[in-house]
Amino acid sequence: MKKTILTSLLVLGGLSAKAQSYVGYLTDNYSGVNGLIANPANITDSRFKTDINIAGASTFFSNDYYGLKLGDVVTSDFDFDTDGKKYPKDSNNFFGNADVLGPSFMFNLTPTSSLAIFTRGRVGYNVNKINGNTFESISNDFDENEDLLIDEDDVYLTANAWAEVGVTYARVLLNKDQHFLKGGISLKYLQGLGNAYASGKNVTIDYDADGTPLSGGQTTGSIESTGEVNYGHSDNIDDNFEDFEVEIVDGATGFGADLGVVYEWRPDYASYASNDGSNTFKHLNKYKLKFALSISDIGSINYKNGTQNTYDITGTVNEDDFENEDNLEDLLNNLYTQTGSSSSEKFALPTALHFNVDYSLNKSFYLNLNTDFSLRSNTKVNSNRIPTMVSFTPRYESKWFSFYMPVSLIQGSGAQWGAGFRAGPLYIGSGSVMSLLLSDNSKAADVYAGLKIPVYHGKPKDRDGDGIVNRKDDCPDEFGPAENNGCPWPDTDGDEVVDKDDKCPEEAGEVMNNGCPLVDSDGDDVLDEDDKCPNEPGAAENEGCPWPDTDNDGVLDKNDECPNEMGTVANKGCPEAPEVTEEVQKQLNDYAKTILFNSGKASIKSESTAVLVDIISILKEYPDAKFTVEGHTDSIGSKATNQKLSESRAMSVRDFLIKNGIDPSRLTAVGFGEDKPIASNMYKDGRAQNRRVEINLVK
Structure with missing residues (x-):
């Protein structure tokens, strides 16, 4: 009873393979052909002439139900059932994967393009949204004499094994000053090795320990269930979900693809370019900041000979009948109602979006931030997906040795701390080893290791130090410019102006005259x-x-x-310019004396406009002459009042002349009050003569 109910629960639990591979190692610029797993653009403009992966493997497991400390496991008396910490809840998750990178290699086609061929084997499985309280009751001292209620609601399951054979092409898309961009694509042929999946809708199982009477007064348990179960598998799984054998399945093929781009900001780009204009520093990382974006695992596998059945499990069966069935498929076919049958669904690869930022502190130390986002729904039938994951990885990196310590936050598993290293042909590490050693409640474990044959780019040789590598230098032992293929320019006439710049190459001349005599x-x-x-x-x-x-x-x-x-x-x-004569001066003053003002005021009467126009005409005939406009009064009234009035009247005339076209620099205005009479102020006629304006030439 215990085994069969547990098997049913596992089948009805949701599964979508959530996996990460080679955590930490793939941030390394010296990961070589392995780097195409994260982003196919990584293989071009790399630190390798070629890189051959002999074999590498990564395995990963995580859950939110069970936690332990690795140190406790190695003790002889550790009991998984009693010594670990359990966290049952309505929806617990278990997931894991294995990823094997088989013989693979990459090489450079041209200085700006590269090619890789790779083989890869992968397995992914996951139990998702299982009721942890139910699981604990079944797996820990389950009492078959006690009632049990299982409420799983909607659930999904999928498990798949497949192999990949692929080719990756990458090339440089932009290399201009401090901006560098490269892109890549991987095309993969997929071979299915086995697939099983199930889903349940509104699933409940109510076990009553003595709910069915038997003859002789005895009873047996009854199992009342509701809901719908959908179950599919490839043809290499016979009748039982537990009989999963990894093997090549006829008619189970598909195609997949990975896409990626990498942008590098190279503020010191000038120091990485040789004098011949080429970039020969293939052995060095040249960026200060790198951004990478990729989409992985686009595609699916069609198990053409696979089957899918749908069952209505609503009803009640007794425990004896339940126990008598040999396997899950017999149990479903014999005890419940089959409502549909068809070919199995296509298996969808765990399509995901990856974003990576790498910052160079100096030539050896780096800080990396990586994020992974699933593009597959967790409710799609027969579909794998990865968990959302954010990793921060500081690392030391050099040609023959790298060391990294990733700190990750994984959806459902919490924080993980790991370590890894690469030493020449060997790479080994784990994204969770430090957590396993230090934490007493680690819910994830992974490990990876591999062996390869790296062939690195070496520092280019330049014997004469002219910035042109020996293989491109026509005079490798003599300093010369790139324009002359590394050879010095000749100077036939010996005038210190080389022939290419000398306009008189056979006649000595001056440098300032381009090699010619002055x-x-x-x-x-x-x-x-x-x-x-x-x-x-x-x-x-x-x-x-x-x-x-x-x-x-x-x-x-x-x-x-x-x-x-x-x-x-x-x-x-x-x-x-013409001179102002005495006659002209007299004419001006004859006109000026006829200018009339309103009584006691500086405002000019309108009948004086014609006189002022005549004055303007005379002034314009002598454009270089300067004049003073003088105001005078009689002695009637106070002296101060007369002085102020004379100044205002002189200024009114000057303003009128300027307003009508006379240059202000030619005119000044001054008032003399009653100080300069030209007649006696004792009589009316004399006072009238004294109330006047004069316009006099400035000599």
């Missing part, structure tokens, strides 16, 4: 090659040509303020 035909100290008038002496400022005098007034155009109008030297090449 020539100045007109003797004006401007060399002919720079002289626009080589046969006519001129000024260096005028490119060796004489300065022109367009108006022939004896003032060169460069100094002539009126180059197209004959003038005088004294007036900077411009004609002399």
Whole structure:
């Protein structure tokens, strides 16, 4: 009874293979052909000429039900049933995998592209969402005389083994200054080795220890169940889920693919480029910061000869009938109702998205952050998936030795601490070994190891130190530039200007004249090659040509303020301006004295506008002359008032003249009040003459 019920529970539990491989090791730039597991772009522009993996294996197990300390396990009296810690709950999970990288190798096709061929074997299984309380009751001192209720609701299960043969191609997509980008793709032929899966919908099992009466007053247990069970498997599994044999299954094939890109930020890119423009530093990591993005395991396997059956398990059977069935398939067929039958579902690979950031502290120490996200649903029938996982891995890295200690957070298993190393051809490690040794409640365990034949890039040789490697240097023992294939340029005439730059290679000349002798035909100290008038002496400022005098007034155009109008030297090449005569001065003042103001104010009467326009016309005839606008008053009123009024009236006239086109720099305004009368203030006529404005030439 115990065995068969437990088997039923395992079948009805959900399974989706959640697995990680080579934790820590795949962050290493010297992981070689193994690196294609994480990202197919890793194989190009690598530190390898070629890398041959002989064999490598990784195995992984994790759960959220059972925890232990590795040190306790090695003691002779450790009991898994009683000494470990158990955490039963309504939905517990168990998952694991094995990943074997068989003979595989990578090599460079060109300096910017690489190819790899690999073989790989994989197994994945998982029990998901099993009721931990039920599992504990069954596995730990189960009493068949006690009732038992199992409530599993909707559950899923899948287990699969398969082999891969693949080819990876990667190439450099961009290499410009500090930006470097490469991409890669892996194409995989898949061979199925065995597959079984099941799912349950609204599954419950109620075991009543004495619920069925027998003859003679005896009783036996009754099993009442509800729900629907879907069960499928490949044809190499006969009648019992437990009879799982890994073997090549006829008609079980498929195709898969991995895609990836890697971007590197190389702020010191100039120090990694040789003088011939090529990048020959294949032996060195050149990035400060690296970002990698990949999608793995796109594809599926079709088990063409596989079968899938659906059963309605609603009903009640007695314990004796239940125990008499030999295997799970007989139990389902004989005791429950089959409601459907078809070919098995395709097995879906555990498609996942991976993002990786690697930071270089220096040439030997690195910090890595890696995240894995499943792209498969945990409710899809016959589908594998990986757990969400975040890992932080500090590492020391060199050509022949690397050491890393990953710290990971795994969905359902919590934090894990591991360690690993690579020493030449050997790599070994675990993503959880430190947790197993130090924690008394570790819920995960993994280990990996492998052997390979690495062939690394060496430092390029450059005997003459001219930045051109010997194999590309036409003169490997003599320093020379890249433009001349590593050979020095000749200097035939010995003038220290090499022939490639010498415009007169057979005649010694001056460095400043591109190897040619200096020539100045007109003797004006401007060399002919720079002289626009080589046969006519001129000024260096005028490119060796004489300065022109367009108006022939004896003032060169460069100094002539009126180059197209004959003038005088004294007036900077411009004609002399007309002089203001006494007659003109008198006319101005005759006009100015007629300007009328509003009584006691500085505002000009409108009838004076015509006079002011005449004054403006006269001023414009003498554009270089400057004038003062003077205001005067009679002696009526206080002296201070008269002074202020005279200044305001002078300023009003000046403002009018400026507003109507006279340059402000030509005019000043001043008031004299009653200080300069031109007639007696005793009489009305005299006072009228004293109230005036004058416009006088500034001499």
